[in-house]
Amino acid sequence: FGLWSTKMFQEKKRCCVKLSVHPSRGLMDEKFTVLVQNVLPGFQLTVYAFYKCEGGYSWEAFAHYTASATGAVNVSEDPSRGGTYSGVEPMGLMWSLRPVPGSKSGLRMRKMNVQTPMEVTISVYQGHLTEGFVDQVPLAAVVVERWYMAPGVRRIPITEGGLTATLFLPSGPGPFPGLLDLWGGGGKLVEYRAALLASHGIAAMALDYLTPQITKETGKMVDYEYFEAAYRVLEQHPQILGSRIAMLGLSFGTSVTLRMAVYSQVIKLRCAVCISGSHVQPIDGSHLFVFSLLSFFSNADKTRFNEEQHVIWRDLLMPIPTDASLKVDVGRLRCPLLLVVGEDDQNWPSYESAMDEMMQRAGNEHLLTVLSYPNAGHLIEPPFTPSARASAFKTISNTPQTVMVLWGGEPVAHSVAQEDSWRKTLVFLRVNLYGGSQPGAKMKNLL
Amino acid sequence: MHRAVPPVISVTPSRALVDETFRVAVQNLPPGSPVTLHSLHRSEDEDLWEAFGHYVSDSRGTVSVADDFSFGGTYTGKEAMGLLWSMSPVPGSREGLRLRKKNVCIPQLVNISVYGGHVEEGFGERLPLASTLTERWHLGPGVRRIEISERGVRGTLFIPPGPGPFPGMLDMWGGGGGLLEYRSALLASHGYASLALEYFTAGELKSADKEFSYFETAFNIVREHPQVIPDRVGLFGLSLGSLMASYLAAESSVIEPRCCVCVSGGHLYPRGVFCYFCRHKLRVDEHNREIWRSINLPIPEDLSQKLDVGKINCPMLLVNGIDDQNWPTVECAEDMAHMMRAAGKEHLLTRIEYPDAGHLIEPPYSPHSRATKFIKDGVTVILLWGGQTKPHADAQEDSWRNILAFLQKHLYCTQNPKAKM
Numbered sequence: 001f002g003l004w005s006t007k008m009f010q011e012k013k014r015c016c017v018k019l020s021v022h023p024s025r026g027l028m029d030e031k032f033t034v035l036v037q038n039v040l041p042g043f044q045l046t047v048y049a050f051y052k053c054e055g056g057y058s059w060e061a062f063a064h065y066t067a068s069a070t071g072a073v074n075v076s077e078d079p080s081r082g083g084t085y086s087g088v089e090p091m092g093l094m095w096s097l098r099p100v101p102g103s104k105s106g107l108r109m110r111k112m113n114v115q116t117p118m119e120v121t122i123s124v125y126q127g128h129l130t131e132g133f134v135d136q137v138p139l140a141a142v143v144v145e146r147w148y149m150a151p152g153v154r155r156i157p158i159t160e161g162g163l164t165a166t167l168f169l170p171s172g173p174g175p176f177p178g179l180l181d182l183w184g185g186g187g188k189l190v191e192y193r194a195a196l197l198a199s200h201g202i203a204a205m206a207l208d209y210l211t212p213q214i215t216k217e218t219g220k221m222v223d224y225e226y227f228e229a230a231y232r233v234l235e236q237h238p239q240i241l242g243s244r245i246a247m248l249g250l251s252f253g254t255s256v257t258l259r260m261a262v263y264s265q266v267i268k269l270r271c272a273v274c275i276s277g278s279h280v281q282p283i284d285g286s287h288l289f290v291f292s293l294l295s296f297f298s299n300a301d302k303t304r305f306n307e308e309q310h311v312i313w314r315d316l317l318m319p320i321p322t323d324a325s326l327k328v329d330v331g332r333l334r335c336p337l338l339l340v341v342g343e344d345d346q347n348w349p350s351y352e353s354a355m356d357e358m359m360q361r362a363g364n365e366h367l368l369t370v371l372s373y374p375n376a377g378h379l380i381e382p383p384f385t386p387s388a389r390a391s392a393f394k395t396i397s398n399t400p401q402t403v404m405v406l407w408g409g410e411p412v413a414h415s416v417a418q419e420d421s422w423r424k425t426l427v428f429l430r431v432n433l434y435g436g437s438q439p440g441a442k443m444k445n446l447l
Numbered sequence: 448m449h450r451a452v453p454p455v456i457s458v459t460p461s462r463a464l465v466d467e468t469f470r471v472a473v474q475n476l477p478p479g480s481p482v483t484l485h486s487l488h489r490s491e492d493e494d495l496w497e498a499f500g501h502y503v504s505d506s507r508g509t510v511s512v513a514d515d516f517s518f519g520g521t522y523t524g525k526e527a528m529g530l531l532w533s534m535s536p537v538p539g540s541r542e543g544l545r546l547r548k549k550n551v552c553i554p555q556l557v558n559i560s561v562y563g564g565h566v567e568e569g570f571g572e573r574l575p576l577a578s579t580l581t582e583r584w585h586l587g588p589g590v591r592r593i594e595i596s597e598r599g600v601r602g603t604l605f606i607p608p609g610p611g612p613f614p615g616m617l618d619m620w621g622g623g624g625g626l627l628e629y630r631s632a633l634l635a636s637h638g639y640a641s642l643a644l645e646y647f648t649a650g651e652l653k654s655a656d657k658e659f660s661y662f663e664t665a666f667n668i669v670r671e672h673p674q675v676i677p678d679r680v681g682l683f684g685l686s687l688g689s690l691m692a693s694y695l696a697a698e699s700s701v702i703e704p705r706c707c708v709c710v711s712g713g714h715l716y717p718r719g720v721f722c723y724f725c726r727h728k729l730r731v732d733e734h735n736r737e738i739w740r741s742i743n744l745p746i747p748e749d750l751s752q753k754l755d756v757g758k759i760n761c762p763m764l765l766v767n768g769i770d771d772q773n774w775p776t777v778e779c780a781e782d783m784a785h786m787m788r789a790a791g792k793e794h795l796l797t798r799i800e801y802p803d804a805g806h807l808i809e810p811p812y813s814p815h816s817r818a819t820k821f822i823k824d825g826v827t828v829i830l831l832w833g834g835q836t837k838p839h840a841d842a843q844e845d846s847w848r849n850i851l852a853f854l855q856k857h858l859y860c861t862q863n864p865k866a867k868m
Contacts, residue, residue, distance in 0.1 A: 016860050017639065019609070024587050025462035038859065080561070119588065143589025150461045151556070152580030172560075172578040175453065201455045241452065262773035433474050434452050 001325050008078040014376025019124050019140040025117070027199055028192070029422060030381050033088050034075035036067070036124050036140075040164055043067040046083070046125040047075060048133055049093035049120060053109055059097040061085070064128040082128065087413070093122065094146075095415035101131065106392030106404050109385055114195040116290060117145035128194070141353040146384075148192045150199035155191075157206065160231040164212035166191050167205045167237075168198030171172035174239035176203040177246065177270070178435035184251030184276075185297070187211035187396050193248075196382055200426055202433060203240045204248075207231060208292065209256065210396050221291040225255065228266040238301040244433045248273040248425075249347060251378065255281050255293055258328040261335065271432035272333075273342040273425055276378045280317045294396065310406035312346045320339020320349065320356050338369045339430045340374030340421045346408035350378070371424060376417035383419040387411065454508075456561050458581040464636055465555070465583045466811050466847055469559040471512040473561045473577070476504040483520065484512060485575070486530035487558040490550050494541065496814060498522065498534040501565040510561070518849075519565060522837065530559060532581075535812040538568065538687045543820035543829045546813060550593065554582035558715040583812075585629040586676040587636030592628075592760075595642065596775035600665045602644040603628045604672070605635030611674035613706070614681065614858035616641040617666050620685025621711075623821060624648055633810055634683070639858065640675045641683075642668065646691075657843055660696055664703045671719060678705065679858045686774065686806065690754075697758045706762045706857035708850055711771060713779030713807045714754040714786075731742045736818045736831040738772045746775070751818045756783045757790025764797045764853045768804030772833035778808070799849055804842035805834025811844040 010290055020420040024031055034047060049061040065073040067192035076090035085092035099107050111118060123138035149155065152171025158164075161254040166189060170176050178359035179202050181194040187210035206229050210224050235242040246386035247269050254277020260267045263283075280292055297316055304312040321327060330337070337359075341350040351372060359365040373380075409417075454475040463469055476482060485499040499516030502510045513527035522529035534546045548555060560578035562570065586592070589608025596600065603626065607613050616639045618631045624647045630727060631641035644665050670680045682704045684692035689712020696707045730738040747753060765783070767776040780798050787796050801808075821830040834842075 018855075018859065023460040023463060023467075024636075025584070030460070119674070121589075121608075137610050141589075143608045145462075145588045150579075151582045152558075152578075171580045172453075172456070173574055178454070244452070326717070364670075431477060433637075434455065 002277075010211075017124060018140040019122070019142055021122050021142055022297070024142070024389065025145040026227045027149065027150060028118070028148050028196060028384060031076070033034070033142065034093065034122060036065070036073040037071065039067045039071050041067055041069045041071050043071065044126075044128050045073065045139070046127065046129045046328045047073070047093065048120045048125055048129075048138070048300055049097060050123070051097060052131075053111060055107075057103055058100040059109065060100050061097045062129070062133070063089075063092060063095045071324075080171050090310035091384045091412035091415075094120070095386055095418070097386045101424075106206055106388075106389050106390070108391040110190065111148065111445040113193045114148040120144045120146060140389045144401045148199070153195065155195070158230075158233060161233065162212075162214045162224070163230055163233065164189055164208040165205050165230060166213070166234075167197050167203065167233070168196065169203050169239060170198050170201045173240045174203070176201060176239060177244035177429075178202070178237070178240040178242075179204040179246045179248055179429070179433075180227070181206045182209065182247070182253030182256055184253050185210065185294075185396060186393060193382055197429075198339070199250075201357065201375070202429060203234065203237070205234060206382040209330055210252070221288065221294070223290065224260070224264055224266075224287040227260050228264060231260075231264075232266045243268075244270045246271045246273065246429060248275070250275040250380070251277055251279060252297075253294070254278065254350075256290070258330065259289055261337075262328050262330065262332050269335045271336040271338070271428065273338045273340070273428065275380050275421070276342060276345055276348055276350045278317055278348055278350060279330050279356070280320060280326060280353060281328060281400075283325055283328065295347065298397070302381040306406055308390070308404070310404045311393075312348050312406050313377070314346050317354065318349050320352050327356070327358065330358045331364060333359070333367060334366055336367045336369070336428070336432055338371065338372075338425065340371045340380055340425065341373070342378060342409055342417055343372060343374045343416070344376060344410065344413075345378045346406040349379035356382040367427070369422050373413065373421070375410040375413030378416050379409075380414075380417055380421055383415065383422050387414045387418065453577050454561060455576040456559060456579050458579055458629050461579070462582040462584065464587060464633065465585055466538060466633060466759065467815070468513075469581065470527065471530060471559055473504070473510040474508065476508040476518070476561075476576075477511065478504060478506045478508050479562070480504045480509060481565050482576070483562040483564065484510065484517075484530060485560045485562060485566075485569070485570050486534060486548075488534065490544075491544055492544075493536040494544055496534040496546060497537050497570065498530045498532075499566070500526070501568070502531055503572075520558040520836070524794065528812045528840075528844075530842070531557070531812040531815060533836055537571070543818060545807075545816045545819040547627060548585055548629045549627075551585040551628050557581050557583060561620055561773060567581065581759075583635070585632040590632065590635045592632070593670060596666065600644070600661065600668055602626065602665065603631065603666070604642045604669070604674075606640045606674055607635050607638045611640070611641040612676045613638060613668040613673040614679035614854075615672065616681050616683050616854075617662070617704075618643050619646065619662075619682075619684040619688030619691050621688050630683070630810060633697060634717045634854075637854075639681075639854065640669065640672060641755070642677065659694075662691060663699055663701045666695070666704070670702070678703075680701075681705050681854065681858055682706070682707045684712055685808070688713060689713070690714070690716065693754055693756060693759070693763075696761055696763070697754050697756055704761050705761075705785050705855070706764070708764045708766070708853065709726070710766045710808050710846070711768065711774060712765070712775050713743070714756050714777055714783050715746070715752060715776055715779060718755050732820070732831055735831040738831050740772050740775045743862070744775050744776050744778065754787045757788065757792060759792060759795065762795050762797070762853070762857050766850065767798070767800050768806055768808055768834055768839065768842060769802045770798055770804060770833040770835070771806045772831040773806040797853070799846060800843050801838065801842035801846065803835045803838035805839055806832040807834075808839075808843055808846055811847045812840070814840040815843075
């Protein structure tokens with residue numbers, strides 16, 4: 001009898017708790033509001049997020065709250081007293097997600113299929129729990145969908161001209177500004193940032209340039225012509241404005257972006273965004289620059305390790321050389337440039353590179369905007385997904401190996417950097433790609 | 448060739464439940480330009496529905512539907528959701544259409560576009576300056592859909608996500624028949640395990656003379672579900688379904704509904720077949736649309752012709768439109784109140800009546816149809832439901848908010864009437 005009445009009591013309590021997340025279907029870069037209602041004032045509860053990624057790994061985040069005098073908890077306004085994040089963090093349940101205890105090490109969360117949403121279960125548990133969530137029945141649970149593609153965005157695989165790419169067109173007749181989206185040294189065709197940019201009105205093409213089909217077949221790395229072909233696909237597309245094309249690169253992608261922006265005779269960029277990269281690279285007039293860059297960045301002598309034996313590669317390009325043949329001549333840039341750097345970047349000396357005053361000396365610094373984030377690491381990605389201070393990285397070479405790379409960054413500061421830089425990147429792109437006929441000057445006032 | 452940069456149109460959130468609001472905005476227009484905001488939806492029956500509003504961009508070249516005034520079109524004034532509730536079939540469409548979602552597992556897709564100038568017609572022949580797609584869902588993420596075919600009962604049960612247990616609902620539509628899931632899907636998205644009940648085949652009103660026990664069994668299927676709290680199951684009915692709900696609440700000795708929502712219903716229950724068709728009282732308007740409201744007027748004094756609502760023991764919410772041309776719902780509500788008062792049950796009754804609203808009071812932002820096709824025993828007629836579009840839309844929005852608050856209060860054990868929607 002006692003057991004039955006306890007169950008009834010628990011059921012009665014459970015039935016009262018109302019949990020809602022709004023919007024229940026949002027874009028990956030949209031904030032949501034998590035609201036718990038109808039608990040007793042002062043009630044202690046844990047809000048819990050659970051996600052099973054495409055690789056099959058389980059991720060979780062949680063935070064401890066105390067209900068207000070009106071018997072409610074609003075995650076956007078109330079402070080977490082502990083958990084995977086603390087303080088007032090509206091999106092903490094997303095960016096503080098981490099692999100569940102016992103998981104494989106070195107995981108990094110990346111959605112490769114952007115046509116389906118990330119499905120996150122948000123639940124509320126009684127009390128302040130830190131573990132054993134799987135063994136407890138929550139008071140309530142809801143499912144939230146997080147999408148990289150807005151409704152109406154079209155995904156178009158591109159294989160013409162030997163390219164391995166995916167074009168995302170915003171919904172509507174267009175024409176739209178275009179953007180070439182480049183990731184870093186891990187290669188593969190990573191679509192999610194381009195999909196998100198298209199959801200914001202920019203026709204974005206994600207380009208695989210380290211492991212494209214053509215390299216797999218011929219064994220040769222791509223050269224200028226590959227990027228110029230990608231640019232032409234955008235320029236000639238009937239729904240893309242040929243005079244309003246940008247390039248966005250992260251890490252190694254920055255090296256490519258800066259090289260093309262300055263030295264390509266074909267690529268004429270309206271603006272460029274370079275995240276966590278450097279202008280340091282050998283400039284020898286050759287178009288086979290990707291191959292030489294990969295070699296240049298593999299100087300084993302300068303590789304360091306931390307106590308956990310994670311690889312630190314930031315010293316490879318240090319000190320920033322004074323020799324002009326070892327740097328892209330950014331003094332020749334004619335379009336606005338946004339640099340996003342994390343000051344705790346352990347993978348590239350992006351902050352030091354940003355501080356190199358080539359543009360000041362050349363007199364075109366009015367084109368430059370630098371966003372520098374204290375305690376942020378290397379992988380500055382779109383907001384509200386977890387960052388890893390270190391993760392497993394498979395190198396691109398004849399003898400690929402998987403190492404644990406130290407990216408750097410402290411979680412809270414890094415998530416702030418992601419949220420802030422993404423917002424400002426969208427403004428920068430909006431102003432320069434959608435704005436008046438003259439390319440914009442310094443962005444300072446607008447950002 | 449230099450091409451102009453187009454404006455950017457956005458709908459936030461781009462994916463939402465059908466009862467959630469959105470913000471439609473256009474940026475990057477020349478300042479002070481006249482534009483038309485337009486919505487377009489292709490229904491599951493392949494009909495096109497549209498709405499539009501006339502705006503002028505501000506000095507920054509933006510238009511915000513939620514904040515700015517529409518100066519013409521299918522709606523005027525500051526109407527954040529006007530592009531949805533003022534939709535009607537495009538010129539040249541078939542007559543008497545009604546927009547109802549059949550497959551709730553996929554969303555309603557609505558195209559929202561901006562055209563240059565103040566356009567009145569011919570949207571299909573013009574190219575918009577920009578357009579975007581928005582998804583409107585009846586089904587929230589994680590809601591489970593279970594087809595029910597047991598103990599002779601047919602319907603679809605929707606269970607909210609989470610461990611439960613949840614309050615339950617038996618959801619009954621009206622005289623059109625068939626199985627309509629969309630309101631139950633929406634109720635489940637708000638935390639109620641709701642069974643959309645099929646109790647007669649579409650178009651065969653005469654077959655609606657189901658055994659009383661059919662509804663009691665359906666109620667019990669909900670009540671006995673492992674994820675439903677047995678003493679927190681309510682009834683929700685519209686039109687004929689509303690009558691059934693009241694009948695069950697008053698007369699059943701088997702089930703005890705926790706509360707009852709009755710939209711556009713009544714308490715007049717002729718014996719045997721639902722014989723609305725007393726020919727001499729059937730009126731038609733100048734367009735030959737049938738008006739049924741006077742068939743059962745005046746409200747009979749004879750107690751054998753109406754439900755003994757004094758026997759009802761649960762809270763009742765009556766939602767009616769004063770311009771209801773199909774059923775004399777307000778007159779019924781008045782008589783029901785009188786009867787319940789006489790039985791000392793007045794405290795159980797809440798009546799909400801909306802001026803210029805018609806019979807089909809549905810979840811908010813759905814288009815209003817003043818008259819639509821109805822299959823009356825194999826014959827297609829046009830029934831006049833009543834209501835004027837704007838007041839009817841207001842009634843749908845306001846009543847839904849009231850209904851959810853009523854359900855929250857009686858089924859979720861909360862006393863907070865100011866709960867955020």
